[in-house]
Amino acid sequence: MPKMFMKVVAVVLIVAFSSLGSGQAIAGPVPSKTSVDQSIASRDADLQSVRNVIASEEVASALQAQGFTTEEVNSRLAALSDQDLRSLTQNLEQIQAAGLTRQEWAWIAIGALAVLVLVLVLD
Numbered sequence: 001m002p003k004m005f006m007k008v009v010a011v012v013l014i015v016a017f018s019s020l021g022s023g024q025a026i027a028g029p030v031p032s033k034t035s036v037d038q039s040i041a042s043r044d045a046d047l048q049s050v051r052n053v054i055a056s057e058e059v060a061s062a063l064q065a066q067g068f069t070t071e072e073v074n075s076r077l078a079a080l081s082d083q084d085l086r087s088l089t090q091n092l093e094q095i096q097a098a099g100l101t102r103q104e105w106a107w108i109a110i111g112a113l114a115v116l117v118l119v120l121v122l123d
Contacts, residue, residue, distance in 0.1 A: 009117050043082055046089040050077060053092055 053059055054073055063073060080088070 005121065009121070043085060046085045047077060049089050049092065050085070 051074075054063065054077075060070075077085070
């Protein structure tokens, strides 16, 4: 009975580990260049969106902890190309100021589960 249990546990762990990375292979289309008709108003709106995020306490303190002043950040934002600024604006929700990603939490949970199974099997 314990050998059969070990085989089942091994199969479950293999399936769990192999399915974690599969979500990264799915990607949506990403334009390689911005549209030709992007206006100055659009760039200003993008700059304002990024500045609103940078103005939050959490992001501002993280930037200051890295040694960036507000003036430095603003000058670097102004130096971004239209394409880079658009890309940054579109991906603001994906940027993390701190903490673990869902995938990192999933790896921790699987590791904890594997340790629990080993403790139960070895007892």
